[in-house]
Amino acid sequence: MLEAPNRRPARFITFEGGEGVGKSTQVRRLLTNLSQRAIDVVRTREPGGTPKAEAIRSFILQGRSEAWGAGAEAVLFAAARLDHVNEMIAPNLAKGTWVISDRFCDSTRAYQGLTGGVDDRLINALEDLALDGHTPDLTIVLDMDPLTAFKRVEQRTLEEGLQATGDRFEKEEIEWHQLLRANFLDIARNNPDRCVVVSAEQDEEALETAIWTVVSERFPELQGRSLA
Ligand SMILES: Nc1ncnc2c1ncn2[C@@H]1O[C@H](COP(=O)(O)OP(=O)(O)O)[C@@H](O)[C@H]1O
Numbered sequence: 260m261l262e263a264p265n266r267r268p269a270r271f272i273t274f275e276g277g278e279g280v281g282k283s284t285q286v287r288r289l290l291t292n293l294s295q296r297a298i299d300v301v302r303t304r305e306p307g308g309t310p311k312a313e314a315i316r317s318f319i320l321q322g323r324s325e326a327w328g329a330g331a332e333a334v335l336f337a338a339a340r341l342d343h344v345n346e347m348i349a350p351n352l353a354k355g356t357w358v359i360s361d362r363f364c365d366s367t368r369a370y371q372g373l374t375g376g377v378d379d380r381l382i383n384a385l386e387d388l389a390l391d392g393h394t395p396d397l398t399i400v401l402d403m404d405p406l407t408a409f410k411r412v413e414q415r416t417l418e419e420g421l422q423a424t425g426d427r428f429e430k431e432e433i434e435w436h437q438l439l440r441a442n443f444l445d446i447a448r449n450n451p452d453r454c455v456v457v458s459a460e461q462d463e464e465a466l467e468t469a470i471w472t473v474v475s476e477r478f479p480e481l482q483g484r485s486l487a
């Protein structure tokens with residue numbers, strides 16, 4: 260099939276960071292901002308994004324893989340990612356649809372690798388195989404003090420009368436989450452062309468504006484696009 264002339268490639272954007280820093284909220288807001296500028300875009304999440312990957316998600320987040328250790332969990336996250344890339348991310352990008360993912364490969368490197376102690380060689384090999392060249396064009400690393408993030412989540416849970424989930428990784432000690440934060444910052448430092456760190460300690464609207472500035476500067480095709 261002939262390529263349409265001057266057609267820009269679809270972009271792949273990921274959001275990373277610790278628990279409760281506002282990733283899902285900002286993924287939704289960025290999706291709206293892009294859609295309003297007539298960009299075809301979908302949002303997805305990890306672990307998950309396809310039925311098979313969602314099955315692996317519930318298995319891990321219920322704590323059923325915990326006893327196997329961080330190395331086996333890294334393999335499970337990569338198995339979910341392989342399906343997610345092959346069945347969802349790659350086909351969307353191929354047809355010109357932008358993809359925004361709430362977490363992706365940096366989560367495995369940060370949680371299982373740098374914080375969980377899994378050997379770099381396994382993390383690198385899994386990343387290489389699962390991504391198969393589908394490295395994100397831009398990764399927004401949302402950074403904030405984990406205690407403040409937990410307080411936010413607690414506050415909302417109380418306000419909305421929700422049940423606290425206590426997922427597999429949410430119950431780790433605060434020191435563990437502080438180390439996780441430092442490790443996400445290290446990943447960003449080691450990938451300066453791809454990652455941009457944005458402080459998540461600002462209200463939702465201010466953070467949305469900060470992220471929009473990063474995204475629109477990174478992708479020149481967005482400049483001058485008026486709101487639909
Ligand atoms: N900038 C913000 N300021 C205050 N509260 C926020 C902000 N962004 C999100 N929240 C609230 O914090 C909680 C976690 O947000 P969420 O987007 O689900 O984070 P994550 O996806 O990183 O876990 C939610 O209750 C959400 O409503």
Ligand SMILES: Cc1cn([C@H]2C[C@H](O)[C@@H](COP(=O)(O)OP(=O)(O)O)O2)c(=O)[nH]c1=O
Nearest residue numbers: 277278279305306336362363366367370428
């Ligand atoms: C994608 C991925 C997630 N995780 C963890 C991070 C979260 O604790 C959990 C995903 O749960 P989720 O409820 O999506 O967390 P959050 O709202 O904080 O993004 O899985 C890993 O440990 N490794 C990975 O590769």
